[in-house]
Amino acid sequence: MAETKKLAIIASQGTLDWAYPPFILASTAAAMDMEAVVFFTFYGLPLLKKEIDAKVAPHTNPAMPMKMPFGSKDFQSINWPVPNIISGNIPGFDSMATSLMKETFKKKGVATVEQLREMCQEAGVRFIACQMTMEVFGFSKDEFIDGVEYGGAATFLEYAADADISLFI
Amino acid sequence: MSAIAAAAELDCKGLNCPLPILKTKKAIDALQSGEVLKMTATDPGSVNDMASWANRTGNEVVEHTEDGGAHTFFIRKK
Structure with a gap:
C-alpha cells in the first residue's frame, strides 16, 4: 500500500444531525487505515463533553424530513408538514424531534454519536479541542472526555498541511 | 453454502453505515494474515x-x- 493517507476535519456544529458526519468519517477513515484528526471548534466543541446533549432544531432545518419512527411503513413514510411557527415556538418541540430522530436512528441500526466517538478513540483518531473556544464559551477540561488534545488554528493547520483530505463540517 | 472456510464470523445484520465497516475492521484485526472472515x-x-x-x-x-x-461477504485478510 501507498503511504498512510491523512484526514483532517474541522467540526464546527453541535446539533445532533451535524454531530454525526465528523465521527462517521473519522472512524471510517481509521478503519480504512488512514490517520484522522478532528478539530472541534465553536459549536462543535460540546461534542467532546462527557455527556453529549446535542439536539436537532427542525425550525432551522427547513429541508429536514419530519417522519415517525413507528407505525406501518406507509405511516412512517409520511413527511409531516410542520410550519416553522409551530416548530420554532412550541416549548419542547426540539426535544420531541430529537427523541424521534434518536429513535429512528436506533431502529435503523445507526450507532449513537457516543458510540462512534468511542470507536474513533479506540481506533486512534486524534481529537483536538479549540483552546480559544474553550475560553470564549467557558468550558473547562474536566467537562471533556479523556484523551483530548488542546490547541489552536496553528495546531490544526500543521497537521492539515500534510493531509490528503480536509473537511470543514 | 460456500466452500470457503471462515476463521471467524461477524453478524452485522440490521446495522447501518458505518458500523458494518467498523466492526469488520475490528474483526479482521483479530485474524492472522490469510485467514478469512x-x-x-x-x-x-x-x-x-x-x-x-x-x-x-x-x-x-x-x-x-x-x-x-x-449480503454475505468472505474477506481474506492481507
Whole structure:
C-alpha cells in the first residue's frame, strides 16, 4: 500500500444531525487505515463533553424530513408538514424531534454519536479541542472526555498541511 | 453454502453505515494474515462500502453473495 493517507476535519456544529458526519468519517477513515484528526471548534466543541446533549432544531432545518419512527411503513413514510411557527415556538418541540430522530436512528441500526466517538478513540483518531473556544464559551477540561488534545488554528493547520483530505463540517 | 472456510464470523445484520465497516475492521484485526472472515449485513450500502474498504486496506473480498436482502461477504485478510 501507498503511504498512510491523512484526514483532517474541522467540526464546527453541535446539533445532533451535524454531530454525526465528523465521527462517521473519522472512524471510517481509521478503519480504512488512514490517520484522522478532528478539530472541534465553536459549536462543535460540546461534542467532546462527557455527556453529549446535542439536539436537532427542525425550525432551522427547513429541508429536514419530519417522519415517525413507528407505525406501518406507509405511516412512517409520511413527511409531516410542520410550519416553522409551530416548530420554532412550541416549548419542547426540539426535544420531541430529537427523541424521534434518536429513535429512528436506533431502529435503523445507526450507532449513537457516543458510540462512534468511542470507536474513533479506540481506533486512534486524534481529537483536538479549540483552546480559544474553550475560553470564549467557558468550558473547562474536566467537562471533556479523556484523551483530548488542546490547541489552536496553528495546531490544526500543521497537521492539515500534510493531509490528503480536509473537511470543514 | 460456500466452500470457503471462515476463521471467524461477524453478524452485522440490521446495522447501518458505518458500523458494518467498523466492526469488520475490528474483526479482521483479530485474524492472522490469510485467514478469512465471514460477514453478513443487510445494509444495501455495505456492498459498495465493503469493496471500497477492501480496495484501500488491501484486504480481499473473495466472495459476495446476496440472499433476500442479506449480503454475505468472505474477506481474506492481507
